[in-house]
Amino acid sequence: MGEIKVGTASWTDRTLLESGWYPAGADTPEKRLGFYAEKFPLVEVDATYYSPPAEQTAALWAERTPPGFTFNIKAFSLLTGHPTKVSALYKDLRPETEKKNVYPGDLEPAAYEQVWERFLSALQPLVDAGKLGALLFQFPPWFTIRRSNKQYLLEVQRRVRPLRAVYEFRHASWFEGGNRDETLEFLREHKLPYVSVDMPQGYKSSIPPVLAATADLAVVRFHGHSEKWTSNDIHEKFGYLYTDRELKDWAPKLKKLASQAEQMHVLTNNCYSDYAQRNAGQLIELLT
Template identity: 55%
Template sequence: MSVIKVGTSSWADRTLVRSGWYPREVNTPAGRLGHYAERFALVEVDTSYYAIPAPETVHGWVDATPDGFTFDVKAFSLFTGHPTPVGTLPADLRPAGGPAQVRRRDLPTEAYDELWHRFRTALTPLVAADRLGAVLLQFPPWLTRGDAARRRIAELASRCRPWRVAVELRHGSWFDGTAALETLAFLREHDLTHCAVDMPQGHPSSVPPIPLATAGLAMIRFHGHSTAWDGGDKEERFRYAYGDEELRRWSEVLVDLADQADELHVLFNNCCAGQAQRDAERMAGLLGVPAARSVPS
């Protein structure tokens, strides 16, 4: 039996809060998360990409959600090679007199290791409550396929073990022709979840959606197909509503994908004024999983 969980890549972004999806009386962070968790069994934590959360914050997430609820947590941006504002680092780990943005090479090894220690410590409450689904390593669009990149992915994954790890690759070289088979084989060899992405095609950062499982957990994120993908602001890039027929076709693909794994996480990232929540609710209905339930494998 394969478990399918459906959710969204945010529960507290500003456009969602302003959209009216939450009842007016649900006006606290804990209340919103609790309301969300009554409707979905899964959510992606995006804020952890921008800063390592405090353990007490994560304890609050656990307290606001029921048993069986799952958090997929995006890794801190510095870990996956993105330029990271120095102000988002803990004050005691910021390099003195350094640049406004830092990368791994800008930090001493001791500081980098300590960041990983604090990230793991922050997630401990989720692990203790059996709420952690996977750590998502979302790599930048400029990480090209190659031996050095594969070594980097494997090293970062080792820092996350024994937790499940999902990998989102965003450069076309990983999926160009026969490279796709090699990429999926690499992920499978290292027991890493291939995070498939439905997104606009034909852009420099585009990768094809390949719904194949490479580990016990399968994952897919739905970005939508905004015409403003290149050049628009974040809201414009993710402003997209999935049509009924589009969702129906994808629901058939997702059932097949679930058959390849023990568990499937379906995340809608077209986060613009509650659209992700509306589309996720419709998809959950098509799959027959308004909450975490099993489907025949």
């Protein structure tokens, strides 16, 4: 069985801080990250989706965590084709526009290249410390299975090399009918790590819980099963606490997946209150 690391998709969420999960003494960002790293060997940074990180911030993350700790970084929204707030872009690269949100095509080619270069460069302190795990590329619901999108997956792989990108889809076309085998075969052929998900079903963005290792790293993200999945309130969207029974049912499936890869990352993304931390702790017990 490959090495399994379990963690959560946040350690700074407001509702987590209010939940009492952190002890009273963990009252600074440094102390909170240190406490988190005592409990889990892995964390996913989602803030980098909304705004690209600063190199100084990445350096602090590296300094404040023990050897062997791993950060997975969610790719900046512009790099996955999501609408991106102009205010989130580097100031000198912002296009002259009255739009609040922009897409890659709204930037000059040179500016777009600079976004890529600066985003990756800022992560260098984590790379130097051996603490960068993977870059999560979560694509939007309109990113369907087609040749141009497959080519973009390969482009991402080339752009980030020698770093490692992992891929999460949000459109069912990748797994409808015979497309499932086609998708997994393409990913395996090019050694692109697939991100398996557990999420609410029946929505346009729903992906079935296909567990598959398509490279040396397998990733599973637990999004919960909130009945308010379409809510614009992120806490309503992800506010779901997995039951003991649900996690026990998942344990043998996760162990089987881990046997098919050298490493497996399991992330709980049900980030409301201390739900993600509680469920991640339970998964660690079930998988060890």
